[in-house]
Amino acid sequence: MQNDVRDLPAGNTDGLHRFLGGSPLAVAFRLILLSILVGVVLAAIGFDPWNILHSIRMLFQRIWDFGFDAVNWAWRYFLLGAVIVVPIWLLSRLFGTPRGR
Numbered sequence: 341m342q343n344d345v346r347d348l349p350a351g352n353t354d355g356l357h358r359f360l361g362g363s364p365l366a367v368a369f370r371l372i373l374l375s376i377l378v379g380v381v382l383a384a385i386g387f388d389p390w391n392i393l394h395s396i397r398m399l400f401q402r403i404w405d406f407g408f409d410a411v412n413w414a415w416r417y418f419l420l421g422a423v424i425v426v427p428i429w430l431l432s433r434l435f436g437t438p439r440g441r
Contacts, residue, residue: 360367
């Protein structure tokens, strides 16, 4: 079909309307209303925005610390094993039977 609406390029407002799921003003109003409602519910059960942000920061801090604790843990066991393994390997290379080449 010629000049079908689907064939025409979308205007700026059409793309924005499609992305937001409605007009920008209506979407902003719904988001504000929903944010207030969720804020009231969270305040009623004792949540605080700063508490949530602090908890998120502590989560990343613990993941960071856990990562370095894991490296420290692996390094200690590596050193403990290397004290035994490396000298045995070195002695076996020095006094081992020569391989045919």
